[in-house]
Amino acid sequence: MEVSLIFKIAAVGILVTILGQILKHSGREEHAFLISLAGLILVLTWILPYIYDLFMMIQDLFSM
Amino acid sequence: MEIIKIGILGVTGVMLALQFKSGRPEYGFYLGTVICLIIFFFSLQGLSTLLSRVQEIETYLSVSGSYLGFLFKAVGITYVCEFCASICKDAGYGAVAGQIEIFGKLSVLMMGIPVLIAVVENINALAGQVG
Numbered sequence: 001m002e003v004s005l006i007f008k009i010a011a012v013g014i015l016v017t018i019l020g021q022i023l024k025h026s027g028r029e030e031h032a033f034l035i036s037l038a039g040l041i042l043v044l045t046w047i048l049p050y051i052y053d054l055f056m057m058i059q060d061l062f063s064m
Numbered sequence: 065m066e067i068i069k070i071g072i073l074g075v076t077g078v079m080l081a082l083q084f085k086s087g088r089p090e091y092g093f094y095l096g097t098v099i100c101l102i103i104f105f106f107s108l109q110g111l112s113t114l115l116s117r118v119q120e121i122e123t124y125l126s127v128s129g130s131y132l133g134f135l136f137k138a139v140g141i142t143y144v145c146e147f148c149a150s151i152c153k154d155a156g157y158g159a160v161a162g163q164i165e166i167f168g169k170l171s172v173l174m175m176g177i178p179v180l181i182a183v184v185e186n187i188n189a190l191a192g193q194v195g
Contacts, residue, residue, distance in 0.1 A: 001105045003073060005098055010080045013091030017084070036088070043094050050101050055144065061112060062140025063133055 001050060009046065012039050070103055077102075093155050100147065134179055138172045145171075 016039035023032040058064070081095035115136065122132050145168025152161040 001102055003102060006077050006080065006095060006102070009091065009094050009098060010083070013084050013088055013095075016091070017087040020088075040090065043091070047094060047098060047101075050098070054101055054104060054147075057108060058140050058144055061108070061115065062136045062143075064137050064140050 001053075005046060005050075009043050012043055015039070066106070070106055074099055074103060096154050097151055100151065104147070131179055134175060137175060141168055141172050141175070144168070 016036050019035045020032040023029075023035060077095055077099040081092040081099075084090075084092040084095070118132070125132075145164055149161040149164045149168075152158075152164065
């Protein structure tokens with residue numbers, strides 16, 4: 001659980017925004033959508049294991 | 065100290081997340097969720113030491129050992145439900161957050177029912193002896 005995760009997600013967000021704008025203004029709307037979808041899935045794959053760890057930790061910490 | 069580190073981490077993360085308010089709000093939301101997770105992991109160490117201390121105290125209170133387990137479970141349930149509800153509120157979905165909170169309250173209530181019954185039985189037994 002390093003703090004670098006925050007900066008990784010921020011970097012992906014900025015990249016997706018820029019690429020999306022470029023693609024949008026060069027007339028390729030669907031590519032812009034695909035880029036944002038890819039960014040979404042990438043960030044989710046990073047976040048989901050940590051959320052899973054959180055809930056497992058709470059379960060055994062509070063003996064639920 | 066620890067709290068300063070947490071404060072700085074939270075504020076910088078939120079400032080970073082604000083950059084996405086205009087273009088891509090969902091990334092701001094992901095950043096918010098990740099910051100919540102990181103801060104929770106930091107507070108976990110303190111929490112586990114606290115719980116082990118309370119377990120030590122539990123050995124002295126031989127009678128209410130099982131009820132302490134209920135107490136921990138209630139704290140766990142409320143924490144999870146509050147965490148998810150506030151995340152949903154951040155995303156702007158207050159209705160979903162309300163449903164999660166209602167479910168959390170109900171589950172804690174359902175969990176507390178046996179304790180209540182035990183108390184009432186004790187009172188009944190006492191009343192029986194007196195009456």
